[in-house]
Amino acid sequence: MSEAIFTLDAEVRTDLGKGASRRLRHADKVPAILYGAGKEPVALTLEHNKVIQAQEFEAFYSHVLTLNIGGKKVEALLKDMQRHPYKPKVTHMDFLRVDAKSAVHTNVPLHFINEDKAAAIKTEGGHAEHHINDVEVSCLPKDLPEFIEVDLADVAMGQTVHLSELVVPKGVTLLELAKGEEHDLAVVTIKKAKGATADDADASAEGDEEATEE
Known part of the structure; x- marks a missing residue:
């Protein structure tokens, strides 16, 4: 399986709130949050098409993923994924930072x-x-x-x-x-x-x- 499936490009977002998230979804973006490892949570945006492709693979849900955030790579686990009730759309994702020396x-x-x-x-x-x-x-x-x-x-x-x-x-x-x-x-x-x-x-x-x- 290609490692590209487990790498997602992400951008830090500063425009927060329900209205901002709704605008992102209309623009084919997925709002997300990255937290854990004793660091402050970071609000992110991902490309919806890339997420849809990746989530078709079972391993995506249990594999250590790489988030490429503005050129900085962060390892994380997908902890939650919210979907539209009837459309094939992902509406929000939660990621947990991974520390190579700490158990997950x-x-x-x-x-x-x-x-x-x-x-x-x-x-x-x-x-x-x-x-x-x-x-x-x-x-x-x-x-x-x-x-x-x-x-x-x-x-x-x-x-x-x-x-x-x-x-x-x-x-x-x-x-x-x-x-x-x-x-x-x-x-x-x-x-x-x-x-x-x-x-x-x-x-x-x-x-x-x-x-x-x-």
Whole structure:
């Protein structure tokens, strides 16, 4: 993926208030705010077209971004994005400054892999019920993963995968687990599809064999 997706040009804005923001949006600009790292917040303006292109990529929401503010590059995380209720327009963005030596807290998406290879799903009529689709992590910016994989290849019928069973990259902590054992949340469960039985699966397989023989 091109690093250009994670770099946005921005300008400092001094014309503040609802009226000013409305004028910016009419001019295809996105008002934004940059804060954190013990520094004063800075009001910014970004090009709407660039933002629309970048926000189509899932990694944009969990990647350390580079804001090019008047030639000065600042690393930041996207913390909030407000959208128009029905138009394909971004109306405001919040960015959090990133310090390379300080841990960041942010949400990372889960990618569920090998569902099509899980015997419980492929041959036993099960389906994967996702309980959560992202997790909050703490790590240094250099260790921030774009996503965390949940491998379902060997998950059995009726089995639930919990947070403690996820394989996370070195240096990454799941914040929910840090709260104690009672916070070992369910991530995904493979359940029998409604109305499906093992006999149904066997009968279906036998039917396929008979059809082949004919």
